[in-house]
Amino acid sequence: MGSLVHNNNGISPEPHEGEWGIEIIENESPVMEKKGSNGAYLTWEDLGVAIPSSNSFAGKDGCKSLLTGVTGYAKPGEIVAIMGPSGCGKSTLLDSLAGRLASNTRQTGRILVNGRKRRLTYGTLAYMTQEQVLTWTLTVKETVYYSAELQLPKLMPRSEKRERADRTIREMGLQDSVNTRIGGWGFKGLSGGQKRRVSICLELLTHPKLLLLDEPTSGLDSASSYHVMNQIVKLTQQYGMTVLAAIHQPSSQVFGLLNNLCLLSLGKTIYFGPTFAANQDIVNGEIPAEHIINALAESYKSSEIYMEVQSEIATICGEEGDQIERKRSLQASFITQCSVLTERSFKNMYRDIGYYWLRLGIYITLGLALGTLFHGIGSAFGSISARVSMIMFVSSFLAILAIGGFPSFVEEMKVFQCERLNGHYGVGSFVISNAISSLPYLLVISLIPGTIAYVLMGLQREPGHFTYFALVLLVSMLLVECLMMIIATIVPNLLMGIISGTGIQGLMILGAGFFRLPNELPHVFWRYPMYYISFHRYALEGLYKNEFEGLKFPEYAGGPPAIDGEMILKGVLHIETGYSKWIDLGILFGMVVVYRMMLFCTIKTTETAKPSIRAFVSSSTFRN
Numbered sequence: 001m002g003s004l005v006h007n008n009n010g011i012s013p014e015p016h017e018g019e020w021g022i023e024i025i026e027n028e029s030p031v032m033e034k035k036g037s038n039g040a041y042l043t044w045e046d047l048g049v050a051i052p053s054s055n056s057f058a059g060k061d062g063c064k065s066l067l068t069g070v071t072g073y074a075k076p077g078e079i080v081a082i083m084g085p086s087g088c089g090k091s092t093l094l095d096s097l098a099g100r101l102a103s104n105t106r107q108t109g110r111i112l113v114n115g116r117k118r119r120l121t122y123g124t125l126a127y128m129t130q131e132q133v134l135t136w137t138l139t140v141k142e143t144v145y146y147s148a149e150l151q152l153p154k155l156m157p158r159s160e161k162r163e164r165a166d167r168t169i170r171e172m173g174l175q176d177s178v179n180t181r182i183g184g185w186g187f188k189g190l191s192g193g194q195k196r197r198v199s200i201c202l203e204l205l206t207h208p209k210l211l212l213l214d215e216p217t218s219g220l221d222s223a224s225s226y227h228v229m230n231q232i233v234k235l236t237q238q239y240g241m242t243v244l245a246a247i248h249q250p251s252s253q254v255f256g257l258l259n260n261l262c263l264l265s266l267g268k269t270i271y272f273g274p275t276f277a278a279n280q281d282i283v284n285g286e287i288p289a290e291h292i293i294n295a296l297a298e299s300y301k302s303s304e305i306y307m308e309v310q311s312e313i314a315t316i317c318g319e320e321g322d323q324i325e326r327k328r329s330l331q332a333s334f335i336t337q338c339s340v341l342t343e344r345s346f347k348n349m350y351r352d353i354g355y356y357w358l359r360l361g362i363y364i365t366l367g368l369a370l371g372t373l374f375h376g377i378g379s380a381f382g383s384i385s386a387r388v389s390m391i392m393f394v395s396s397f398l399a400i401l402a403i404g405g406f407p408s409f410v411e412e413m414k415v416f417q418c419e420r421l422n423g424h425y426g427v428g429s430f431v432i433s434n435a436i437s438s439l440p441y442l443l444v445i446s447l448i449p450g451t452i453a454y455v456l457m458g459l460q461r462e463p464g465h466f467t468y469f470a471l472v473l474l475v476s477m478l479l480v481e482c483l484m485m486i487i488a489t490i491v492p493n494l495l496m497g498i499i500s501g502t503g504i505q506g507l508m509i510l511g512a513g514f515f516r517l518p519n520e521l522p523h524v525f526w527r528y529p530m531y532y533i534s535f536h537r538y539a540l541e542g543l544y545k546n547e548f549e550g551l552k553f554p555e556y557a558g559g560p561p562a563i564d565g566e567m568i569l570k571g572v573l574h575i576e577t578g579y580s581k582w583i584d585l586g587i588l589f590g591m592v593v594v595y596r597m598m599l600f601c602t603i604k605t606t607e608t609a610k611p612s613i614r615a616f617v618s619s620s621t622f623r624n
């Protein structure tokens with residue numbers, strides 16, 4: 001059992017080719033980088049991660065440890081394999097090194113890069129997590145090409161970027177699937193293993209200094225696993241990358257490619273050292289009982305190999321090396337980022353039926369429904385209330401339907417958040433490109449159903465009136481979309497997002513001055529501020545003015561006296577007529593800009609505040 005770390009000095013005998021049937025590679029990296037000469041030396045000492053727990057596994061302090069006293073290092077040109085049974089803490093270790101632990105966790109210990117403290121997010125490292133986050137409508141080639149254009153330096157010619165992308169696709173063995181779509185949402189595209197290889201491709205494109213891979217070979221057969229790992233090893237050595245990879249049950253061939261092994265069990269280190277000194281039977285074997293794991297962990301801590309690890313770490317941390325800089329200075333220019341992201345997003349919106357096409361169909365149906373319900377609305381006295389309710393429906397319920405695209409926004413936000421964490425591009429380019437790419441679709445959605453409804457209802461005939469009607473529809477949808485993107489940034493899941501978005505809009509609609517007239521709105525909350533911040537109010541007000549101004553409702557024999565539209569606006573609907581409908585439209589467009597800025601600020605704030613929020617949540621969770 002204890003043959004992992006054997007003989008008295010803790011190191012097993014010389015590498016033994018026959019025993020595991022593997023080809024042993026020299027543990028010495030061909031890239032003999034000195035610390036500080038551009039490579040990344042990563043060290044972690046006495047790393048602990050715990051979560052609050054009330055069950056029987058909790059310790060005296062009411063916490064359950066996910067990692068305990070984990071120590072190790074990774075050097076340029078080398079691959080450290082993190083291995084151990086499922087649930088032993090491999091992903092937790094990678095998350096912890098990447099600064100991406102969940103907020104309910106508490107981390108202790110020290111993580112240094114080149115002997116310095118550095119928060120490893122937003123482009124300081126590349127991290128391929130277990131979750132596949134790819135744009136499912138794109139082909140492999142499109143995915144890698146777009147990513148290459150975004151990530152590779154601005155001075156690199158496009159042809160060279162494409163060449164790099166093609167080469168990486170070949171290196172990952174994806175040349176036969178270049179034109180296959182990634183797939184998802186009921187559309188079968190690539191297999192799980194192929195998707196994994198695409199994800200690796202995206203992170204390898206720039207040859208990052210520090211690369212973390214969570215299960216790069218999962219879903220791959222043993223020949224493909226070997227091929228993929230072999231390519232990663234070659235690039236690691238060629239570019240002096242520092243690689244940590246969590247790997248499940250590697251074949252002997254794959255095991256032989258790895259330099260160092262960090263073997264975990266129940267969150268404890270059972271072994272850290274050269275792969276050739278570890279017994280692969282133990283590595284891939286059954287999970288031993290907890291007391292045996294504890295004994296192995298103790299035995300490792302008192303072994304000489306552990307002392308060696310500590311002295312290696314002391315040497316690495318002895319002098320401070322270069323800072324690992326964010327990729328920002330190396331990637332594409334802001335204009336290129338915007339144009340590439342716009343093109344990619346436009347293509348995704350076109351191919352994803354749920355994004356706009358389904359909505360267009362529903363809007364056409366509703367346009368026809370409105371058109372037939374209010375057909376030939378006329379100018380009889382009864383048409384006044386018909387106009388009011390029709391306008392209410394258009395300004396509120398038609399706009400609120402833009403929530404229908406939320407699942408697709410969430411998918412897009414997931415890709416953005418993952419690429420952003422890995423530093424592929426900036427927040428500004430995402431916010432701008434998303435607005436530009438959605439504009440043509442929203443224009444179509446507001447024009448086609450808008451025309452159908454407008455013509456069938458027989459509203460005011462002048463082109464200016466129709467243009468205004470369509471523009472209000474467009475701008476309301478732009479606002480709802482942006483509101484939903486802000487929500488997608490804040491709330492963690494789809495259902496909560498849809499509920500929050502509908503709730504917020506419900507409040508705005510209630511305060512827009514229809515269900516209670518503006519003068520009758522209670523001052524606290526409803527009049528100030530809701531009536532002024534609700535965009536539905538400006539849409540409602542603008543559409544009322546657009547339709548009622550200039551209209552006359554003639555007197556009928558025995559009926560009410562003649563009344564003109566302006567009187568209805570002022571006397572019945574309590575609308576402020578001191579400014580034109582175009583001011584309402586202008587305010588709505590201004591709100592689009594403000595909402596986009598809010599989206600930018602929300603993303604930025606979440607990014608900067610997340611660590612503090614996490615620390616706060618974690619400390620209050622652990623206090624309770």
Ligand SMILES: Nc1ncnc2c1ncn2[C@@H]1O[C@H](COP(=O)(O)OP(=O)(O)OP(=O)(O)O)[C@@H](O)[C@H]1O
Pocket residue numbers: 051066084085086087088089090091092093102103104105246248
């Ligand atoms: N934020 C968290 N809250 C609660 N439990 C957590 C959290 N993160 C991880 N865990 C638990 O910690 C243990 C280790 O999880 P982790 O994902 O690190 O395992 P792993 O070794 O990567 O497993 P696998 O090989 O199956 O991916 C699991 O039991 C998991 O449920």
